[in-house]
Amino acid sequence: MDIAQAQFEMEVFGFTVLDPLLTEPEVSRLTELVDAADTSDGTDYVYDGAFARHVANLPARDDRFLALVDYPSVLALVESILGTDIVLGSMNARIVWPGDPEQGLHSDIPKVHRRPTGRPIMLQVVWMIDGFTTESGATRIVPGSHRAAVPAPAPERYVPHISSPVGAARSVLVFDGQCWHGGGANTGDARRRAVFAHYRVGPYAVPDGPDDRLLPGSLGSDDGTPTSTASYSARSGPTQCGRLLR
Numbered sequence: 001m002d003i004a005q006a007q008f009e010m011e012v013f014g015f016t017v018l019d020p021l022l023t024e025p026e027v028s029r030l031t032e033l034v035d036a037a038d039t040s041d042g043t044d045y046v047y048d049g050a051f052a053r054h055v056a057n058l059p060a061r062d063d064r065f066l067a068l069v070d071y072p073s074v075l076a077l078v079e080s081i082l083g084t085d086i087v088l089g090s091m092n093a094r095i096v097w098p099g100d101p102e103q104g105l106h107s108d109i110p111k112v113h114r115r116p117t118g119r120p121i122m123l124q125v126v127w128m129i130d131g132f133t134t135e136s137g138a139t140r141i142v143p144g145s146h147r148a149a150v151p152a153p154a155p156e157r158y159v160p161h162i163s164s165p166v167g168a169a170r171s172v173l174v175f176d177g178q179c180w181h182g183g184g185a186n187t188g189d190a191r192r193r194a195v196f197a198h199y200r201v202g203p204y205a206v207p208d209g210p211d212d213r214l215l216p217g218s219l220g221s222d223d224g225t226p227t228s229t230a231s232y233s234a235r236s237g238p239t240q241c242g243r244l245l246r
Contacts, residue, residue, distance in 0.1 A: 001073050010081055010175075014141065014178070015141050016174050020168055024170075027170045031193070034058075034195065050104070050183050054092060054095075055092060059245075068127060070240035074174070075244075088199055088244045093194070094194055095191055096192045097191045102183060106151065106180065107177065107179065108198070109122060123198065124177055125172060125199065127195040128171045130190070130194070131168045137185055137186035138184045139173060139182070140183070141175055142181070143161065146179045151178075
């Protein structure tokens, strides 16, 4: 992984795709874990005009998901951008089935907390269990929108320049939570599974001053619902993982 190139792409475009990092045995095990979690605890949900399968708080369901939390090369990139005082805000699975529609463009950071310059508040790390293609519903991102002052385009505006970063299974998409983004439509014939982990400056982020702070969990998860790591932080132990789940 060329961390300097990844940092460059994050600064300019707001996202980057890391070449396959997981080994074949690792992604096979992750596939089994996600499928089992979906079978036991998955839900159908609708958010921002799209519907898909969703499994929340994966590490609370199986400790083996904790291996992704502090995956060395990914954490190195995340900390080079956010700094080391960060927490894992959520880790969820999103499963897009054939026929599932695209999601509207949105940001994970509300307007009051957006940072047009400087370090981001939050990054999304997307572990591609299945390959991301335009047909399978790859996440759509507007390049450079992480510097926009507003969290979404105005309804009357047409957005002509939307990218759908693609990657083989085992790849990792990292994007600034301020980017305008949305799930793509799955027009293919197979489901597209991914694990979304968001890291944020924390446990308190103070973008502009003491009266403009974010409470733990206030940024929400990849589907817009508030989350907390409290349910599994006690099990992580005195490791890098434990620091991120404090």
